[in-house]
Amino acid sequence: MKRQRLRQLKTWLIVLAGVAALYGIALLVAGYLARQDQLHAIERIASEAIDRTDTVLNEAGDVLHELHEQEPKDCGPEHIARLREVAFESAFLREAGFVAGNWLLCTSFGVVGPPLWSGAPDWDDSEGFRIWFSIKPLASPRARSMVVQWADHNVLLDPRQFVDVRSSELPAVRISILSDQGRLLADIQRGTVNATDFVETEHASERFPVRARVSSPKWAADALADRYLKTQLPVAGLLALVLVFIAARRIKDERKPEHRLTRLLKDGRIDLAYQPIVRLADRSWVGCEVLARWPEDDTPTLRPDEFVPLAERLGVVQRLTDLVVERSLRELGSFLHRRPEFYIALNLAAEDLTAPRILPILREGARTHDLQPAQLRVEATERSFITPQAAIEVIRRLREAGHMVALDDFGTGYSSLGLLQEVTLDALKIDRMFVMTIDSPESDRGVISHIIDMAHSLSLATVAEGIETEVQCDYLQGRGVEYGQGYLFSRPLSADDLIHKFELAERGLSADRVATCRIAGAPTHKN
Ligand SMILES: Nc1nc2c(ncn2[C@@H]2O[C@@H]3COP(=O)(O)O[C@H]4[C@@H](O)[C@H](n5cnc6c(=O)[nH]c(N)nc65)O[C@@H]4COP(=O)(O)O[C@H]3[C@H]2O)c(=O)[nH]1
Known part of the structure; x- marks a missing residue:
């Protein structure tokens, strides 16, 4: 019972571990997918921000080309009006200006007087493109702007529009546009980005000296994980239910006798009991019958007449026989070696007599413990003769090898007499049901009397089973039955x-409980 409980506990612990693992896996997978989503999101935002920056700067280039193409370029009213029109029509531009070298001459707001020196540009390229990253516009000096100049015109841009990208599902993100020197040009923040642990990415423009940097705190992935958990937790719950169901079924199945027996045999956990066989004349112990027992710690226990037929039905009775032979020799091997006159009688099942498999097992057992083959006797029942010819052959070979063979439960089947004519045996065991009739009136003792006569006429030794009273013992002894x-x-x-x-008993110390035990061949001790 304890073992069964332990096994059940083990099963439930495995289920618990399985359920915990399922939920753990769901959390891990959700966390992993969320982190992947977060990485994809910041990559997308950085790419969009730099694309937008490129688009704005390219568009500024187009405007500058157009302005360069058009006349007049004299800061006159028509020229100023065109500059104003360009600034007004473009969604990106704040202001447009006319320059000579790095001198600003006029803007969409009018003539700059005196001309304003813009200083050296922060960047220029081989095509004559020049960029000042941070300039104070004349019209609104507090709104620092970026100036892009080509040929004889320049435009003012607000870098904040570079970061005006599609909002993401991230609860916290920071998007920055930086110059190639690392100067911060624009910065936007969504949510609270106050963690120390960030994931971050940077995308640089291929043409212009700017890059977009996007960072998001790691905790922001947790918010995304919730989305996955909403679908994964129910699946994990469902799988957990299936696990619990399987475990409950398994535990229920394990309580079934067939599962319990199969497990016991697999674990080699069959116990044994030994019932002495006595010589009725002096009640000395000449041998013992080996009886299989269900282990006591595996409750509810089954009786041998329940589990032996069950083992036969399940086709595992040979395993039972092997265990019984192996264990009985392990327990009694050295005793038998010291007492060569003492034997054990092993019960064989029908399947054990279908092939000579048992012979090498007994031979090996006898060899290992240095025993006489005669010390290993076998008992076969009438039911063992399901394949009579094979059984007769196995019995012949057993006897040839020196093992004595007794027919057990004689008279309880249908083939008793015919069987006795066909097979050569050493002994006949008289079943308990006939021994019980001895206590009945004279007329009921007919069958046992015939059985005894028949055994004598076939020169078979007789062993009476289930002797419980002195009357039975006296009767059997009187009728010439030798053993019981x-x-x-x-x-x-x-x-x-x-x-x-x-x-x-051998040392003559027989206590009350061993009063009937005398040693074969030794003087009898009677209390
Ligand atoms: N009422 C009563 N019963 C007595 C008395 N003396 C002995 N018995 C019982 O009678 C049975 C004798 O064994 P069996 O006829 O070979 O009958 C055995 C045998 O056929 C089978 N069996 C037991 N062990 C094995 C085994 O290892 N292999 C096989 N194949 N069968 C086994 O199970 C049967 C039942 O075995 P057990 O329950 O151990 O029952 C045993 C024994 O405990 C008595 O004075 N009064």
């Missing part, structure tokens, strides 16, 4: 108890 087993002599014992009681 039953509660009258001893209940099935553990290996240690069997050895202990045997040795006590």
Whole structure:
């Protein structure tokens, strides 16, 4: 029971770990996808910002080309009006001006008097493009502007429009436009960007000396993760439910006897009990029958007449036989070696007699523990003869190898008599149901009497099972039955108890409980 509970606990712990893992994976995946989204978002924003910057600067170039083409260029009313028109029509330009070298002569607001020196440009290129990143316009000195000049005209731009890009799903982001020297030209911030941990990207213009830098605090990804969690958590929940369902089914299945038996056999956890077989004449212990037992710590326990047929039905009875042989020799091997006159009787199932598989197992067991083959006896029931010819052959070879063979539960099946004619055996075990009839009126003892006669006529040794009373014992002994087993002599014992009681009796220290135990061939001790 304890083991079963532990297994159930283990299963539930695995389920718990599985559910936690599912939720953990959902969180991790959502976090990963959100971080990817955040990276894609800042890349997109940076790309859009630099595209927009390029577009504005290219458009300024187009305007400057147009202004250069047109006449008059004399700061007269027509010229000023054209400058004003250009500034008015363009969504990007604040002001347009006419220059001679780096001297500003007039703007869309009128003639500049005296001409204004703009200083050296911050950048120029081979095509004559010049840029001043931060100039105070005459009309609005506080709104610092960017001046782009080509040939004989210049235009004023507000760099803030470079960062006027599509808003993103990011709850916090900072977009900056910088000159190639790192001077901040424009900056916009959405949400609270007050974290120390950022993800950041920069895109530079291929033509102009500007770059866009976009950064977003790492925590902003959490807001995006929520979106994924909304879909992933229900899926994880569903999978968790499936896990719990499977575990509950498994636990329920594990309670079924067939699963429990299969597991016990797989784990090699079958216990054994040994019931002494006595010589009725002096009640000495000559051997013992090996009886399989369901382990006590695996409740509810099943009786052998429940789990042995079940093992047969499940096709795992050979595993049971192997375990019984292996364990009985492990427990009693050295005892048997010290007592070559003592034997163990192993129950064989029908399947064990369909092929000679058992022979090398017994041979190996006897060899390992240095035992006589006669110390390893086998008991076959009538039911074992499902493939009679194969069973007869296996029994022949067992006997040839020195193992004595007894027919168990004789008389309880239908083929008893026919079977006895076909197969050569060493002993016949008289079933408990016939032994019980001894206590009945004389007329009911007919069958047992016939069985005993028949065994004698076939020169078979006889072992009566289930002897519980002195009356039964006396009757059987009187009828010439040589051996018996039953509660009258001893209940099935553990290996240690069997050895202990045997040795006590041998040393003449027999206590009340071993009063009926005498050692084969040794003087009898009676209390
Ligand atoms: N009422 C009563 N019962 C007594 C008395 N003396 C012995 N018994 C019981 O009678 C059964 C004798 O074993 P079985 O006829 O071979 O019958 C066995 C045997 O056919 C089968 N079995 C047990 N162990 C194995 C095994 O390892 N392999 C196979 N194939 N069958 C096994 O299970 C059957 C039942 O075994 P158990 O329950 O251990 O029951 C045992 C034993 O405990 C008594 O005085 N009174």
